[in-house]
Amino acid sequence: MSNKSRLHIPQPSARPGEEPDFSYLPVSPAGAVDRPGISAKTRDIEHLAHEMVRVLDDDHQACGDWDPKLEPDDLQIALRTMVLTRTFDARMQRMQRQGKITFYVQSLGEEAVSVGQGMALKPKDMLFPSYRNQGLFILRGTGLVNMMCQCLSNTRDMCKGRQLPVMYHDKEGRIFSISGNLATQYPHAVGWAMASAIKGEDHVAAAWVGDGSTAEADFHHALTFAAVYQAPVILNVVNNQWAISTFQGFAGGERRPFAAKGLGLGIPGIRVDGNDLLAVYAVTQWAAERARRGGGPTLIELVTYRGGAHSTSDDPTRYRPSKEWQAFPLGDPLERLKGHMIREGHWSEDKQSQLEQEMKDKVDAAWQEAISFGTMSEGPFLDPQDMFEDVLEDMTDHLLLQQEEMLALKD
Amino acid sequence: MAQMNMIQAINSAMDVMLERDPTVIVMGQDVGYFGGVFRCTDGLQRKYGEHRVIDAPIAEGGIIGSAIGIGVNGLRPVAEIQFADYIYPGFDQIASELARLRYRSGGDFFSPVTIRTPCGGGIRGGQTHSQSPEAIFTHVSGIVTVMPSNPYDAKGLLISAIESNDPVVFFEPKRIYNGPFDGDPDKPAVPWTTHPKGEVPEGYYSVPLGAAEVVEPGSDITIVTYGTIVHVAQSAARLAGVDAEVIDVRSLLPLDIDTLRRSVEKTGRCLVAHEATRFGGFGAELATTIQEECFWHLEAPIERVAGWDTPYPHAFEWQYFPGQKRVAAAIRKVMEAA
Ligand SMILES: Cc1ncc(C[n+]2csc(CCOP(=O)(O)OP(=O)(O)O)c2C)c(N)n1
Numbered sequence: 001m002s003n004k005s006r007l008h009i010p011q012p013s014a015r016p017g018e019e020p021d022f023s024y025l026p027v028s029p030a031g032a033v034d035r036p037g038i039s040a041k042t043r044d045i046e047h048l049a050h051e052m053v054r055v056l057d058d059d060h061q062a063c064g065d066w067d068p069k070l071e072p073d074d075l076q077i078a079l080r081t082m083v084l085t086r087t088f089d090a091r092m093q094r095m096q097r098q099g100k101i102t103f104y105v106q107s108l109g110e111e112a113v114s115v116g117q118g119m120a121l122k123p124k125d126m127l128f129p130s131y132r133n134q135g136l137f138i139l140r141g142t143g144l145v146n147m148m149c150q151c152l153s154n155t156r157d158m159c160k161g162r163q164l165p166v167m168y169h170d171k172e173g174r175i176f177s178i179s180g181n182l183a184t185q186y187p188h189a190v191g192w193a194m195a196s197a198i199k200g201e202d203h204v205a206a207a208w209v210g211d212g213s214t215a216e217a218d219f220h221h222a223l224t225f226a227a228v229y230q231a232p233v234i235l236n237v238v239n240n241q242w243a244i245s246t247f248q249g250f251a252g253g254e255r256r257p258f259a260a261k262g263l264g265l266g267i268p269g270i271r272v273d274g275n276d277l278l279a280v281y282a283v284t285q286w287a288a289e290r291a292r293r294g295g296g297p298t299l300i301e302l303v304t305y306r307g308g309a310h311s312t313s314d315d316p317t318r319y320r321p322s323k324e325w326q327a328f329p330l331g332d333p334l335e336r337l338k339g340h341m342i343r344e345g346h347w348s349e350d351k352q353s354q355l356e357q358e359m360k361d362k363v364d365a366a367w368q369e370a371i372s373f374g375t376m377s378e379g380p381f382l383d384p385q386d387m388f389e390d391v392l393e394d395m396t397d398h399l400l401l402q403q404e405e406m407l408a409l410k411d
Numbered sequence: 412m413a414q415m416n417m418i419q420a421i422n423s424a425m426d427v428m429l430e431r432d433p434t435v436i437v438m439g440q441d442v443g444y445f446g447g448v449f450r451c452t453d454g455l456q457r458k459y460g461e462h463r464v465i466d467a468p469i470a471e472g473g474i475i476g477s478a479i480g481i482g483v484n485g486l487r488p489v490a491e492i493q494f495a496d497y498i499y500p501g502f503d504q505i506a507s508e509l510a511r512l513r514y515r516s517g518g519d520f521f522s523p524v525t526i527r528t529p530c531g532g533g534i535r536g537g538q539t540h541s542q543s544p545e546a547i548f549t550h551v552s553g554i555v556t557v558m559p560s561n562p563y564d565a566k567g568l569l570i571s572a573i574e575s576n577d578p579v580v581f582f583e584p585k586r587i588y589n590g591p592f593d594g595d596p597d598k599p600a601v602p603w604t605t606h607p608k609g610e611v612p613e614g615y616y617s618v619p620l621g622a623a624e625v626v627e628p629g630s631d632i633t634i635v636t637y638g639t640i641v642h643v644a645q646s647a648a649r650l651a652g653v654d655a656e657v658i659d660v661r662s663l664l665p666l667d668i669d670t671l672r673r674s675v676e677k678t679g680r681c682l683v684a685h686e687a688t689r690f691g692g693f694g695a696e697l698a699t700t701i702q703e704e705c706f707w708h709l710e711a712p713i714e715r716v717a718g719w720d721t722p723y724p725h726a727f728e729w730q731y732f733p734g735q736k737r738v739a740a741a742i743r744k745v746m747e748a749a
């Protein structure tokens with residue numbers, strides 16, 4: 001302490017050229033954290049926000065109370081979906097580099113978040129994703145072709161050419177329209193959950209934001225409303241350590257985990273190993289059960305690492321060590337689940353190679369089909385006059401005039 | 412003189428002001444160590460330290476609200492909002508607080524905040540990286556609203572904005588960060604080195620707030636515009652074969668009514684053009700003001716060209732953008748009217 005106030009500027013543990021250092025990140029041993037009953041009082045389980053729920057240990061063995069004991073078939077679904085997500089991402093990233101799409105966002109290294117959480121929820125539960133939750137769409141069967149057509153803004157684009165790539169939605173699959181404006185979906189999820197409770201249904205809502213986005217006021221509005229009305233909602237913070245160039249300390253993660261952000265409002269928080277599919281599944285299932293039985297909201301912090309650049313517009317070598325991901329103590333979610341399945345005798349490296357090839361073929365075939373509906377440079381194209389639709393339910397007079405003006409200009 | 416693109420000119424304005432005035436503070440998302448997603452603050456943190464060039468949490472309301480407090484306590488904050496499309500979470504702080512502080516406190520309090528924010532489309536950014544919300548700010552009363560169209564003005568106006576005790580929202584048309592753009596996306600990109608306004612003094616100078624500029628003198632028609640469309644209008648006038656006087660408004664509020672009046676009294680015809688949506692847009696203010704000031708000199712109705720009244724669609728960027736064809740058609744319409 002000094003006799004003057006001092007402006008504190010949070011500092012990441014390492015910058016380019018320095019050794020990665022994750023000593024700031026507390027990690028509990030697998031199996032070490034107890035699993036309370038779903039009706040536990042928030043004040044009795046505050047430790048869950050500070051420790052880290054982990055099931056898979058370093059030898060890929062599942063340990064402790066939180067082991068969800070998934071059937072081998074479910075494990076395979078999880079692995080297939082994660083591999084498919086990564087393969088899809090790699091392909092779309094490449095397509096952006098080749099100028100086939102304008103923009104892309106990968107979820108590299110974070111696949112267990114969407115896949116594990118999506119699997120733990122029921123089909124009627126409503127999802128409010130961020131732009132890095134493509135695994136949710138892949139899991140719920142939105143379809144690779146539909147997703148690619150969105151990225152291509154082509155004639156089969158679900159957004160009718162109006163949105164930047166990756167801003168998907170799936171009304172039937174109950175996944176809300178992604179917004180480019182950070183954290184706005186958080187209060188939407190709470191409102192959806194409030195309506196579910198008002199209507200007396202037992203569907204829950206789940207929403208995702210990044211660590212950086214928790215600084216937005218909408219995040220805090222959502223927590224307040226969720227707490228006040230005890231809404232059946234699962235509020236997820238994907239702490240991938242970075243928000244473009246600023247590390248998680250800039251969103252207030254320096255002194256308390258993000259999972260603890262709701263404790264002051266009485267919202268239980270669970271900090272979980274976000275690269276451990278089994279742990280991710282288990283905590284989500286716990287929160288969903290609790291919400292469905294009238295226990296209200298849960299805040300889950302998924303600790304993971306953004307393995308790639310923020311987006312195709314970003315160059316992370318300017319602000320973080322290039323080998324940081326390799327040093328991340330929670331490893332790679334795909335490798336860890338694969339290791340576990342091999343250890344349990346349900347899987348092998350051979351099967352893994354086959355799966356990877358199968359997924360590549362699937363993605364290739366989907367791409368060929370998607371581009372048959374048009375690309376940015378080759379038709380068929382959407383009709384530009386459709387841009388005037390959907391501003392309001394019915395087109396207003398002034399838009400009709402503008403539409404006519406545009407059509408007159410064409411010839 | 413140096414050659415600068417608009418990013419370098421904006422960077423240089425902040426550099427000059429950080430150097431000259433120890434109370435100037437730069438803040439925003441990714442502006443510090445990284446130097447900004449468009450590199451407008453590149454190198455400034457290294458030069459002036461972490462207490463003067465400050466990375467901020469992702470909370471626009473927090474950035475603008477705290478900038479107001481920083482300003483009230485004697486410093487001069489220059490806050491970046493990463494995209495104008497993301498300024499809305501800070502809008503309450505701008506409209507209810509920043510714009511009214513001086514008024515509601517009987518002149519006792521003020522906060523000299525400058526808010527810089529990239530705006531406009533033409534970069535395939537879709538509806539959340541393309542908006543031009545300037546009219547919303549001019550409507551508030553109490554916000555100086557500026558949009559430069561070239562590096563020279565960008566630096567000079569930003570320095571004036573930082574020096575001003577009034578709050579300023581400073582829009583940076585990102586399509587012309589790296590070079591002037593005449594509205595034809597199929598032509599190869601042109602750098603600012605080919606343009607006289609790419610010559611920018613390295614040191615201090617200012618361009619006054621509230622002064623429009625006649626960027627091209629002419630006698631047939633006055634085109635009143637600002638931002639990217641300044642360049643589009645000039646090419647469109649050539650395309651239409653018309654001797655147009657092109658006025659870059661530069662400062663939307665305060666508005667240089669004299670320069671507009673003088674020009675329209677001379678030409679008798681007027682077209683107003685901007686990239687933002689048309690309905691309730693700033694063009695309506697310009698057209699009405701000109702009509703009020705120059706009605707008896709007008710030989711034809713005033714026309715407006717603007718973005719269509721829809722969000723900015725990703726796939727139809729060039730059908731949406733008010734390009735040369737649309738501006739030229741409107742010029743012809745004004746010229747052909749009785
Ligand atoms: C309201 C708003 N402000 C700023 C941005 C620009 N922006 C897009 S992503 C991003 C970083 C988000 O980081 P985080 O929440 O940690 O999510 P991650 O990208 O790491 O998944 C920023 C600042 C935005 N999209 N919306």
Ligand SMILES: [Mg+2]
Pocket residue numbers: 210211212238239240241242243244306
């Ligand atoms: Mg993040």
